[in-house]
Amino acid sequence: ALLCGLAYRWTGKLTAAYASEIIGTxxxxxxxxxxxxxxxxxxxxxxxxxxxxxxxxxLCGTAIAAILIGVLCRSGAFGYLKRQVAAKE
Structure with missing residues (x-):
């Protein structure tokens, strides 16, 4: 999870986070x-x-997470959560 979070923070791309999750775990x-x-x-x-x-x-967990994050992105919930986290920093 640490590698996944760092990869997303460095790149801002979900695909990098997914790949680092697979490598890390x-x-x-x-x-x-x-x-x-x-x-x-x-x-x-x-x-x-x-x-x-x-x-x-x-691989199964990452696939499920990618699907759920995709749904959250399309619904606008992911953007809302990102704004909430950014506001607290």
Whole structure:
């Protein structure tokens, strides 16, 4: 989520946020999960063992988020929320 937020802030483009979500959660998050899982479960697996399941989950979640954000943009709610956040800064 951090990478996603930073990508959107730097570029202002939702596609950059979607791509960084996939990279951040699907790849980096999966690789960071490896040592925790190895310690808690006591099993040694390949470093990239969790990447495929994390990627599948992240791709589905990102697709759903893109659809919902698209609906919010078309309804004008996304612009309203952006204005509210900008007013508080």
């Amino acid at each position: 699907g790849i980096i998050g999966a690789m960071l999960c490896y040592p925790v899982a190895a310690i808690l479960m006591g099993k040694e697996v390949a470093l990239f063992f969790y990447v495929a399941p994390f990627l599948m989950s992240t």
